[in-house]
Amino acid sequence: DVAIVVFGETPYAEFQGDVDTLDFLPTEPLETLKRLKAAGIPTVSVFLSGRPMWTNPEINASDAFVAAWLPGTEGAGVADVLIGDAAGKPRNDFHGTLSFSWPKTAKGEPLNVGQPGYDPQFAYGYGLTYARPARVGALSEDSGVVSTGSSLDRYFVDGRFVAPWSLMLRDAGGDFRLGAEKAGASPRGGVSVRSTDGAGQESARALAFSPAGGMAMIVAQPVDLTRQSNGEMAIAFRYRVDAAPVGPVQLALGDGQVDLTSLFKAAPLGEWRTLKVRLSCLRDAGANLAAVEQPWGLRSNGAFAVTVENIRLASNEGDTVCPTTR
Missing domain, CATH: 2.60.120.430 (Galactose-binding lectin)
Known part of the structure; x- marks a missing residue:
């Protein structure tokens, strides 16, 4: 069995966003991923967001991690590449790559190609496919920011x-x-x-x-x-x-x-x-x-x-x- 866990940001006012940093704060998704991992169930995380966010703990607790952004009415396209055929083979491969650099810390700086000190977790244009897979080692779970532990809004x-x-x-x-x-x-x-x-x-x-x-x-x-x-x-x-x-x-x-x-x-x-x-x-x-x-x-x-x-x-x-x- 394989578990597909879909989670992401909830809607927020554009004045400030959910948090002042790029730290993904909700704890329930990570708790779910850890329970599945402890039970020996392979997990695929599908992360929905309107921006790159620091999700190292969630990535570490997943066997595969998909940045699906905000697919809207085209959400079925995510299923098309995740769900295999009767023989368990992929019906379609991934083609998308990162259109934004993925942050190494919740500070998210510097995050643009060409900036001095540019050092993201996953660079602009990064993306894996079934034909070209790779194993990502354990990522640092130090967010780089001091969190109040509070949602401000x-x-x-x-x-x-x-x-x-x-x-x-x-x-x-x-x-x-x-x-x-x-x-x-x-x-x-x-x-x-x-x-x-x-x-x-x-x-x-x-x-x-x-x-x-x-x-x-x-x-x-x-x-x-x-x-x-x-x-x-x-x-x-x-x-x-x-x-x-x-x-x-x-x-x-x-x-x-x-x-x-x-x-x-x-x-x-x-x-x-x-x-x-x-x-x-x-x-x-x-x-x-x-x-x-x-x-x-x-x-x-x-x-x-x-x-x-x-x-x-x-x-x-x-x-x-x-x-x-x-």
Whole structure:
């Protein structure tokens, strides 16, 4: 048996990309490759991206690695060269070569042919074929950059909290931080959460606040979002009001809070909507954007039920708001 593992970058705003370096941060693909390797199953990695990225750990854990870029409607062409005939022989050979140099480190510099010090992992024009195979030795897994371990612009995407971000539930009895669980509640039941369907299966989290109220918030070690606020980016999320709020509801980013009570009360029950609140608005409301350890939180002072998904930073396309502060 052979496993084909397809993975790559998720969509991002062109303002900054997913990360400040070329380091491919998601951990799930590498964990999957390592499990397959430990089980003795040969693996072919198909990497989807719009740019070359530092993927040495993933390459080391693969028996073959294909840079498929963004094939779109022509994705079947990848299968044409990977899937053999009944005798196990290739039906088609690879013809493509690197149209960009592949980085040796996550710094990605210098990466253009002719630049002084040009020393990529795989040079411009590199490419293997079935007719001309080669064995690549173990690559260095030193990224060359100091990683914060944090995603600066994605917090809850595709039904998962993006490492190292996690969900914390708080009420008068204290805090409860969710681990691998998909459901839980704050110590006194002021707020509870469960996994549910949104745009995809189990892609959302349903929050239920009791009459006593509570707070649900995404937390991790502090990150600096000053640059993102100067670029007029916004905290964005999809939401569906399941039961209108009885008391005040605030969106919180650190110490900055804006009032969303009227917005949630006016939303039709059961209808998905998207909200984008400018970081500069939350900064003006008191948030310290130089050290953000809680980029998103909802506080309700009474009974309220809302489902949320796709919590991230997004660019301002003329569709952001700045609610009043409380």
